[in-house]
Amino acid sequence: MTVAEFTMPALGADMTEGTVVEWLVSPGDEIRRGDVIAAVDTEKAVIDVECFESGVLGDILVDVGQKVPVGTPLAVIATDDAAAVPPSGASSPIPASEPARPGSPPSPERPATAVEPRVRSPLVRLRAAEAGIDLRRVPATGPGGRITQSDLDRVLQPPTLPHRISATPYARRLAAERGVDLATIQGSGRRGLVRARDLPRAAPAATRSPRPAAHADPRHATAQLMARSKREIPHYYLGAQVDLTDALDALRAHNRAIPVPDRVLPAALLLRAVALGLRAVPELNGHWIDDGFRPGDGVHLGVAVSLRGGGLAVPVLRDADALGLDALMRALADAGGRARAGHLRSSEVSGATATVTNLGELGVDTVVGVIHPPQVALIGIGAVRTRPWVVDGAVVPRAVVDISLAADHRASDGATGSRLLREIGRVLGQPDLLVGDDQVGDDEVGDDEDRRPR
């Protein structure tokens, strides 16, 4: 029997020392020339090191984590015959008498199916360590079995792109002109691409309608709708000033605990208060159709968004009262962004049961709104301002906002309207109702945009 030493290899011309980061075999294991038996960190990469002798592993001389110069013996290998070298250390994990077991089951950390990457960059190692990821479970796509940053990203952040309808630009244009919801169309092109031929033919009248002209002037649709509202709806108006200080404090505390991109704006807080208020006062949540009030089948909030080119878009946040604050913020940001980019689907701009218009950002104190027919209520929100306010008999600075209601007098009376404003104020005075129960709605809306690693 001959005893050979397995030494710290020079894994690069400039390598002077290395750190053992992993032993892949244990004393007593039978090893063959070419087997990878350890992983060494060279400061440039973690490299799997193979041995150049066949035999049985004896003592491991350098433990994981130790940095040693090139050439330092790392372990002893008994070569030439099958006799095991009994490991001398009493703390050896394998009993001295136990013979080598070729084909012994791999240790639990090394599932047989895991592909052992040969090279991992320090950056990948660092990121994996920070994220607590086992690199052996990361499918490697780089050359030579390298795990690339992208491989890591795929594990850390599975693609969560929102479903985008695949349609040609021309099909999108036609769908917009014909009022077709592309989501309902089965595309005939490659990978379901919706093309012009897949769209239902426009009604003959529609093809000759002056739609392009109307399209070109964003004021047109707004003008028609608002004129109809003021012609048909007997509006009444109520307003209330609400102390927002506690709610904003709670919001700040909430935001401190979440990543910056996920932070919630006061606008979402106010929307949530309105949504909860409407749930409590269903007489103002719905439509006036055929001389009668029809309550909404949920609180679907239209949110007025002014467009850069002029005009309004009113994306609808469906079941807004069921959305938690974070989910509502995401829905608001998504709908607002796409409204400004002109990418709203037709299903997203219809079916609102009440509308909120928030002009606070523009410095407006009080909104006296025009109802969006056939809805029966429009809630207006002004700027949040610090004002002298009387609390417990003392004048103190408080954050105060003006909330107004324009309501359809056919559907409700002032008492009902005042109940809504009171309810909104009550909810805003109890921030726990707004900020606390975020989990309520998240599951219901199929929130798949969780940015945190799973």
Add this chain to the structure above:
Amino acid sequence: MTATAGIRTVTFREAFREGLREALATDERVFLMGEDVGRYGGCFAVSQGLLEEFGEERVRDTPLSESAFVGAGIGAALGGTRPIVEIMTVNFALLALDQIVNNAATLRHMSGGQFSVPLVLRIPTGPGRQLGAQHSHTLEGWFAHVPGLRVVAPATHADARGMLAAALVDPDPVLIFEQIGLYGVRGELSVDAGPVDLDGAAVRQRGTDVSVVAYGGTLAPALDAAAELAAEGVSAEVVDLRALRPLDSSTVLESVSRTHRLVVVDNAWRSGGPGAEVVARVAELALDQLDAPVERVGAVEVPVPYPRHLEEAALPSASQVAAAARRAVG
């Protein structure tokens, strides 16, 4: 030449020569110069017989120095003549790039409009047959990049016959790119064919399903592809750009707005070529008219190979155009 009822059949070579002869005959300021244009009758025999007809003052052989004789042409144009300078092929025009790009193209602008350079450059372009990579370039797109130049690519016999006269009227440099591969191709030409407009693309074949945009040497494969597609029930519209600068976007946009599908056929490598500019303009101005991804056909991006079968494989063909159109129509 054969003639029937006002129409005769001529080669591109003859059409170009007819334009040259007319120009020399009608305007004393016009003269032709270049390598071997006189005694030898032109490398591609376009100017054959013109020396004998018009004499050495009007048809001048030059030394083998493109930079010198293009520069001389610019000087002559500044001096009040109407020179037609032939550069043997576009491959050799690279030797005169400085004169063309730095002088001819810029003098009007750099002189505040005081000088213009009424120079016409005739530049044979494109692969011949097995001439090797360095003699097979198709570089009209390079010149189309440069403001101050007008770049045309006649693809029909009428344009070959009539563009020269219009170019001579233009007060600024005009580059006429003549397809080497077309010189011997016969086609019909009216007996009273004359000057044509230099501006604007032309719809060479009407169609409803897909717009195929071509120019110069790719018009013929585009038309062949259209015939092939017609047999399959696909109606292809073929647009001939005619001029690469200024590029006529409106004809292309109008066509795409009817067919909603676009195939662009480049004479040369696709990257950064005239076809890329066409696609960019459609993307800028008519994206919402596209009902399929734009398809592009062009030369394989390698130096043109010498072996015949590889050379043929590297160049755009009618079958490639037809295949691209089928993909677009889906």
